[in-house]
Amino acid sequence: MPVTVVRASPERRRSALSANLCLPYSVFVDGSANIFIADFGNSTIREVVASTGNIQTVAGTPHPGYIDGVLATSAELDLPASVVLDAAATSSSRIRSTR
Numbered sequence: 001m002p003v004t005v006v007r008a009s010p011e012r013r014r015s016a017l018s019a020n021l022c023l024p025y026s027v028f029v030d031g032s033a034n035i036f037i038a039d040f041g042n043s044t045i046r047e048v049v050a051s052t053g054n055i056q057t058v059a060g061t062p063h064p065g066y067i068d069g070v071l072a073t074s075a076e077l078d079l080p081a082s083v084v085l086d087a088a089a090t091s092s093s094r095i096r097s098t099r
Helices: none
Strands: 013-015 024-029 035-039 044-048 054-060
Touching: none
Parallel strands: none
Antiparallel strands: 013 054, 024 035, 035 044, 044 054
């Protein structure tokens, strides 16, 4: 499978080709070929939507921290280094973590 360099930043939605990532640490590709990126330096989880080529923030803000109990795009993440989805996460619109 060919690799395409994807750049993103905390803007909500834009073409993946014109966005900027800051220290992407982890990538996960779901069954629909959407790409989820742990954007470490921007403290966000980004998604490149396969059907449109757009990138969007699905969790986090550009401000690292720990805010829970809010919408995923309002939650503060502290330098996320990994992203993984399970089958339930694609339909429940929730972020879950286990330790």
